[in-house]
Amino acid sequence: MQVLSTVHEMRAACRAVRKSGQSLGLVPTMGALHAGHIALVRAARKECDVVATSIFVNPTQFGPNEDFSKYPRTFEKDCALLEAEGVALLFAPQSEEMYPKGASTFVEVEGVGDRLDGRSRPGHFRGVATVVAKLFHIVRPDKAFFGQKDAAQVAVLRSMVRDLNFPLDLVVCPTVREPDGLALSSRNRYLSAEERRRALVLSRALNVIAATYGAGQKDVTRLLEAGRNVLATEPDVRIDYLEIVNADTLLPLTEAVPGALVAVAAYLGVTRLIDNTLL
Numbered sequence: 001m002q003v004l005s006t007v008h009e010m011r012a013a014c015r016a017v018r019k020s021g022q023s024l025g026l027v028p029t030m031g032a033l034h035a036g037h038i039a040l041v042r043a044a045r046k047e048c049d050v051v052a053t054s055i056f057v058n059p060t061q062f063g064p065n066e067d068f069s070k071y072p073r074t075f076e077k078d079c080a081l082l083e084a085e086g087v088a089l090l091f092a093p094q095s096e097e098m099y100p101k102g103a104s105t106f107v108e109v110e111g112v113g114d115r116l117d118g119r120s121r122p123g124h125f126r127g128v129a130t131v132v133a134k135l136f137h138i139v140r141p142d143k144a145f146f147g148q149k150d151a152a153q154v155a156v157l158r159s160m161v162r163d164l165n166f167p168l169d170l171v172v173c174p175t176v177r178e179p180d181g182l183a184l185s186s187r188n189r190y191l192s193a194e195e196r197r198r199a200l201v202l203s204r205a206l207n208v209i210a211a212t213y214g215a216g217q218k219d220v221t222r223l224l225e226a227g228r229n230v231l232a233t234e235p236d237v238r239i240d241y242l243e244i245v246n247a248d249t250l251l252p253l254t255e256a257v258p259g260a261l262v263a264v265a266a267y268l269g270v271t272r273l274i275d276n277t278l279l
Contacts, residue, residue, distance in 0.1 A: 001083040003090045007098075007138055010091045014052065014139050017088075022049035026141035028132060031055040032072035032186035033081050036176040040145040041085045043173050052089035052139055053082055059095055060106070061127030067270075072186055091138070098134060106130045109156045109163070115250035116152040116263055117274065120240050125156045132157055136166050144168055149175040149183050151261055151276045155250050175275075177203070183275045195268040198234045202264050205230040205242070206277045209262050213279050218256045220244045227262070240265035240272065247278060 004010045017024050025048030027040045044051045055078055062068035075092070082090055106126050112118075113125035136144065146154055154172050161170050176184045181203035182196070191199060205227040212226045227242050245252050247261040256279055263276040 001079070001087050001090055003079065003092055005091075005093055005097065007093070010052075010089070010093075010138050013089050014141075017050045017052075018140065023142045024048060024139065025051050026135065026139045026144045027051065027053045027087075028135050028144070028146075029053060029055055029078075030057045030071065030186070031078050032074050032189070033078045034176075034184045034186060034188075036147055036149065036184040038081065038085060039176050040147060040173055041082065041087060043171065044143070044145045045086055047171065048141075048143055050088045051086065052091065052141065053087050054091040054093075054135055054139075056091070056093055056098060056131065058098075058127055058131040060099070060130060061124050063121055063123065066121070067187075067190075072189055091135075098131065107133045107160060107164075109159045112159050112248075112250050113156050116241060116243065116245070117265065118152065118156070120265060125153070128153055129156060129160050133160065133164070133166075136168065141168055143171050145171045145173060147175060148172050148278075149185070149275065151247065151263055152250060152274075155248055158248065181207075183273075185273060187271055187273060190271040191268060195271065198237050199266075199268055199273055201231055201234040201237055202266060202273060202275045205264060206262055206275060209244075210277055210279060213256050220253050220256055223256055223262075227264070231264075231266070236268075238267040240267065244279075 025044035027044050029037050057071050059068055107129040108126045109129050118125045158170055182199055208230050209223050209227040212223055231239055242264045243252055244256055244260055244262050247259055253260055260279045261276055265274045
């Protein structure tokens with residue numbers, strides 16, 4: 001596995017792959033890898049000849065009071081995992097490489113980027129869209145792989161790919177969960193044992209909403225009420241949002257339909273977790 005730290009080096013390595021006639025898949029990450037990331041890498045290996053990944057804790061997607069400085073960084077362990085999975089190229093730049101001094105250009109996806117997590121974390125999706133656009137320009141992948149757990153991010157990036165005519169396919173892979181239902185996240189390592197137990201209420205609430213919908217209930221108010229009743233069983237879990245929205249626009253629905261996104265975000269202590277399901 002080649003580990004590359006400059007834009008020039010990464011571009012040259014990716015150019016060589018394309019010149020050889022091989023297809024190239026990209027898995028962008030912020031490191032602190034877990035089984036969810038590995039599932040994305042394996043999907044990329046299945047669909048593409050060569051897999052590139054990135055590890056970059058992107059400062060522009062963190063708010064002033066968020067966890068950028070303490071975000072887990074496990075670079076050596078991450079490298080070993082990626083190499084074992086057959087990743088050919090790892091792009092691991094420093095912040096100054098991605099954001100040169102005086103950089104003042106950002107990508108903003110209006111509307112969809114201001115909903116769900118975009119509403120709760122102003123500027124978050126501007127940072128996400130900007131760094132992913134940069135990675136797409138540097139790598140020029142045939143396909144890029146993201147997880148369904150980050151459903152709002154997926155909606156933002158789909159809009160960006162469409163609007164800016166990026167010549168790639170954005171592939172969304174299913175959420176990977178622990179056996180007890182907890183969605184895998186790099187932030188799970190922040191949780192105490194008690195907080196982790198309480199965090200299971202998120203997936204339980206989603207499951208109850210999905211089951212209620214499956215039993216014939218389509219009214220969103222009733223469905224959300226069923227989910228909130230579950231969330232109320234853990235009063236120490238502070239809910240940021242619980243919504244049923246269109247999966248592409250993230251606009252709220254009044255009647256649930258197949259493919260609707262049920263999304264939840266909550267704080268356990270200082271740790272913010274997200275989860276979702278599609279009806």
